[in-house]
């Protein structure tokens with residue numbers, strides 16, 4: 001039986017509890033009791049990303065009611081291709097490749113974790129009596145990320161999704177992508193900023209009983225990115241890429257809340273043969289500053305071109321520090337980090353396009369820039385680098401197109417979404433207005 005503990009000491013709890021929780025009751029985040037060492041040869045024997053995910057995640061599902069369904073869940077979450085794209089070589093002959101994580105239904109890497117979690121939760125709910133009230137998943141989004149959750153839960157039995165977004169502060173395409181789903185997904189424009197959306201979500205959770213257990217006033221659930229059900233599957237694509245790209249490949253990971261970066265570290269710990277890990281932040285510098293000074297200080301977030309990474313106080317820092325017993329020296333030997341400001345993001349998008357014809361989204365551009373910068377610094381190893389390409393550039397067309405001087409065609413899955421009708425409600429930024437849309 002696999003067990004999980006809170007970073008603040010609570011637990012043990014089982015997998016079902018972890019998947020149904022946001023934070024642990026003691027305020028910490030759930031982590032596995034231990035990470036299995038999967039063995040390089042066994043990992044290498046896996047023939048598809050889905051098979052690899054199933055093999056790596058089996059120890060975490062041991063003894064759970066979902067264990068038998070894991071192959072099916074992985075096949076569903078890892079159905080899309082995971083191609084590499086070649087960039088111009090680095091200074092010391094380093095080979096640079098993008099790992100394209102954006103072939104899912106909303107063209108961002110968050111599709112992997114969201115689909116995996118949705119498939120798990122639907123199966124947990126299916127075992128409840130038919131009279132149990134539906135679960136309402138409530139999320140706030142600053143634009144890009146809510147679509148992955150909306151898509152993953154669209155049309156599922158017994159689950160509703162309410163997505164809050166700041167009215168007029170997201171692009172028309174992003175707005176369209178939040179409202180174009182089945183009837184169980186409701187998009188709501190809040191007359192206010194992203195902070196208002198987040199405040200409303202917090203208030204809703206404070207006033208209702210969270211979790212899947214039936215509560216008097218309906219059930220609210222979260223599917224936010226600190227849920228382990230989103231994090232664990234992300235380790236599988238890093239491992240897959242490392243096994244495909246060659247022993248000891250280094251990774252640069254565009255980093256906001258540190259979910260993807262932590263998943264990469266866990267993949268290495270599980271035996272995937274990953275070399276260095278470079279966390280590429282935007283102008284939100286909490287992680288690079290922590291590695292430089294040894295003191296961790298969460299901040300207010302600042303707005304950047306890579307807005308899905310605008311996180312001032314990354315939630316998964318708590319998991320990272322916990323993993324290394326709070327010892328910054330050990331963290332430093334495990335990962336490095338860099339901050340890339342908007343000027344560098346712009347130059348990088350222009351430069352890579354003229355050098356190799358590849359259009360980058362602003363987040364991916366931060367990863368590529370941090371990678372090239374670290375290669376240019378004395379002492380950085382050459383060798384193979386893989387940069388996680390976290391979103392398709394067509395999702396950030398207003399940034400990317402003027403820089404490269406041409407249009408970026410949306411991939412087929414986004415075109416299909418844009419062709420669907422889209423609808424949303426609008427509310428003032430107060431709890432009474434939101435409450436009318438909640439159970």
Ligand SMILES: *Cc1c(COP(=O)(O)O)cnc(C)c1O
Nearest residue numbers: 256257258259260308363390391
């Ligand atoms: C969420 C997101 C990131 C940051 O990932 P974290 O797991 O929060 O560090 C980077 N790029 C894109 C496109 C994202 O949507």
